[in-house]
Amino acid sequence: MSNPANPTDPKTDLATPNHTPQLDAFTQVVESRRSVRKFTDTPIPDEVLDDCLRLAMLAPNSSTLQPWEVYVLDSAANREKANKSAMGQNAANTAALVIAVVARTDTWDERAKQNLREFPSSPVPKKVQNYYTKVVALDFVRGPANVASAAKWGLTQAVRTFKGPMKSPYYTFEDVKNWATNNTALAAENLILALRAHGFDSCAMGGFDEPALKKLLNLTDDHHVVMMIGAGERSEKGIYSEQYRFDFNEFVFRV
Ligand SMILES: Cc1cc2nc3c(=O)[nH]c(=O)nc-3n(C[C@H](O)[C@H](O)[C@H](O)COP(=O)(O)O)c2cc1C
Numbered sequence: 001m002s003n004p005a006n007p008t009d010p011k012t013d014l015a016t017p018n019h020t021p022q023l024d025a026f027t028q029v030v031e032s033r034r035s036v037r038k039f040t041d042t043p044i045p046d047e048v049l050d051d052c053l054r055l056a057m058l059a060p061n062s063s064t065l066q067p068w069e070v071y072v073l074d075s076a077a078n079r080e081k082a083n084k085s086a087m088g089q090n091a092a093n094t095a096a097l098v099i100a101v102v103a104r105t106d107t108w109d110e111r112a113k114q115n116l117r118e119f120p121s122s123p124v125p126k127k128v129q130n131y132y133t134k135v136v137a138l139d140f141v142r143g144p145a146n147v148a149s150a151a152k153w154g155l156t157q158a159v160r161t162f163k164g165p166m167k168s169p170y171y172t173f174e175d176v177k178n179w180a181t182n183n184t185a186l187a188a189e190n191l192i193l194a195l196r197a198h199g200f201d202s203c204a205m206g207g208f209d210e211p212a213l214k215k216l217l218n219l220t221d222d223h224h225v226v227m228m229i230g231a232g233e234r235s236e237k238g239i240y241s242e243q244y245r246f247d248f249n250e251f252v253f254r255v
Pocket residue numbers: 033034035036037089091203204205206207208227243
């Protein structure tokens with residue numbers, strides 16, 4: 001039997017640490033990643049960036065709706081303003097690249113239609129059509145001033161009472177924003193790890209002036225900058241302190 005976790009080696013049967021060669025590489029990438037706040041002048045080649053962005057977008061995301069966007073601050077003028085909106089942090093100032101990772105709250109409808117247009121098999125299975133035309137719509141539609149949300153709430157309670165468990169749909173703008181942000185943060189982490197795997201480093205930044213950055217990027221109320229990322233080659237003094245975490249058991253509950 002081939003191992004789905006390791007399709008290149010049909011001889012291994014179990015996805016245990018001893019059997020997965022990718023574990024070493026993954027552990028090395030995760031353990032060597034640090035938030036780097038000082039970079040050298042070495043640029044990140046375009047093909048490396050493209051591969052990192054491709055890997056970022058392989059992140060899991062709800063219903064393949066991909067509510068994310070990535071803005072690479074390429075022009076010198078934009079870059080200077082972006083550094084300023086990151087409040088002059090070294091992680092931005094010295095970075096080869098500054099990237100804004102953005103969540104969208106208004107693209108679910110068009111992306112649902114795109115899923116039907118670009119579904120990998122044709123004809124699109126009925127179940128999939130039903131999912132993108134009905135289930136996704138019920139999840140997201142709120143109407144002006146959330147008028148549809150009360151009806152959605154009532155319907156959800158009825159389904160839970162008479163049929164069984166049901167996922168909560170999105171009742172408010174904040175619900176949709178949380179949804180979009182969750183998805184986008186996963187892509188951001190993939191991007192950070194992909195940079196590391198390519199030998200580069202990064203620093204996620206939440207410390208930035210979002211209105212200023214949104215103005216610079218011409219973004220709307222339906223764009224939410226989840227984080228800025230400074231990226232480049234780690235400089236010798238790029239790591240400011242030793243890495244530590246609190247006891248694992250404080251965060252893990254086996255129930
Ligand atoms: C959402 C988020 C926002 C962050 N914002 C900043 C920031 O504005 N400036 C900064 O220097 N580091 C920032 N960091 C990096 C953290 O300080 C860093 O991840 C943490 O101290 C752990 O260190 P390590 O990443 O080296 O393991 C941020 C990290 C995350 C995930």
